[in-house]
Amino acid sequence: DQQVKQxxxxxxxxxxxxxxxxxxxxxxxxxxxxWYKKYPAEGPTFxxxxxxxxxxxxxGRFTVFLNKSAKHLSLHIVPSQPGDSAVYFCAxxxxxxxxxxxxGTGTSLxxxx
Amino acid sequence: ETGVTQTPRHLVMGxxxxxxxxxxxxxxxxxxxxxxxxxxxxxxxMFVYSLEERVENNSVPSRFSPECPNSSHxxxxxxxxxxxxxxLYLCASSQDAVTNTxxxxxxxxxxxxxx
Numbered sequence: 698d699q700q701v702k703q704x705x706x707x708x709x710x711x712x713x714x715x716x717x718x719x720x721x722x723x724x725x726x727x728x729x730x731x732w733y734k735k736y737p738a739e740g741p742t743f744x745x746x747x748x749x750x751x752x753x754x755x756x757g758r759f760t761v762f763l764n765k766s767a768k769h770l771s772l773h774i775v776p777s778q779p780g781d782s783a784v785y786f787c788a789x790x791x792x793x794x795x796x797x798x799x800x801g802t803g804t805s806l807x808x809x810x
Numbered sequence: 811e812t813g814v815t816q817t818p819r820h821l822v823m824g825x826x827x828x829x830x831x832x833x834x835x836x837x838x839x840x841x842x843x844x845x846x847x848x849x850x851x852x853x854x855x856m857f858v859y860s861l862e863e864r865v866e867n868n869s870v871p872s873r874f875s876p877e878c879p880n881s882s883h884x885x886x887x888x889x890x891x892x893x894x895x896x897x898l899y900l901c902a903s904s905q906d907a908v909t910n911t912x913x914x915x916x917x918x919x920x921x922x923x924x925x
Contacts, residue, residue, distance in 0.1 A: 699852060701852065706850075731913060733914075733916075738918065739918050740814070740816075740900055740902075740916030740917050740918045740919055741853075741900070741914075741916045742916070743913035743914070743915070746913065786852075786853070788853075797855055797866070798855070798914065799852070800852040800853040801852055802850060802851060802852050803852075
């Protein structure tokens with residue numbers, strides 16, 4: 698059973714507008730969340746993370762929001778740029794318990810110039 | 811040198827072949843991982859090594875055999891695979907394998923096709 702779900706396989710956004718990528722999780726023990734970005738023929742690269750003690754973390758154009766009661770997190774990209782076109786994965790873990798990160802299936806973002 | 815390098819990038823093998831995937835990390839990390847990415851499925855953790863010791867084996871069939879000779883190198887030995895094993899195999903490393911609050915650094919992956 699998938700513990701981390703990204704229900705939108707794809708998203709298209711106009712350049713300059715906001716991109717919102719969503720992720721839901723089922724395990725209430727998860728307390729650390731990450732977003733990864735993957736270009737074709739490359740491995741995923743870390744983008745941004747958030748601990749469950751926060752509800753928002755911002756890094757430049759990227760902001761991650763965490764709603765623990767809804768078991769939902771989202772990644773906002775503002776403004777979106779064509780170079781942001783990639784597959785975005787969210788991941789979650791229970792910190793200090795070992796090595797398991799649980800990943801979603803990814804959302805393919807296309808930013809249209 | 812990039813942080814995590816994987817070879818080969820592409821591999822085609824028959825079901826009776828024996829082959830190996832190689833991963834090398836240049837980041838001084840203590841933990842290394844093998845993940846499997848199949849089409850339309852989430853990344854699945856296969857193996858974790860911490861300081862060259864296997865600490866996790868996620869019910870992976872014995873036809874996949876990992877080896878970690880030192881903290882910089884990780885191998886995945888493949889033997890009598892099935893066509894459903896065709897996937898992208900990703901190697902990753904992290905500073906440590908305990909806290910789970912650090913990021914994973916991924917290689918570019920090895921695309922495996924089993925005929």
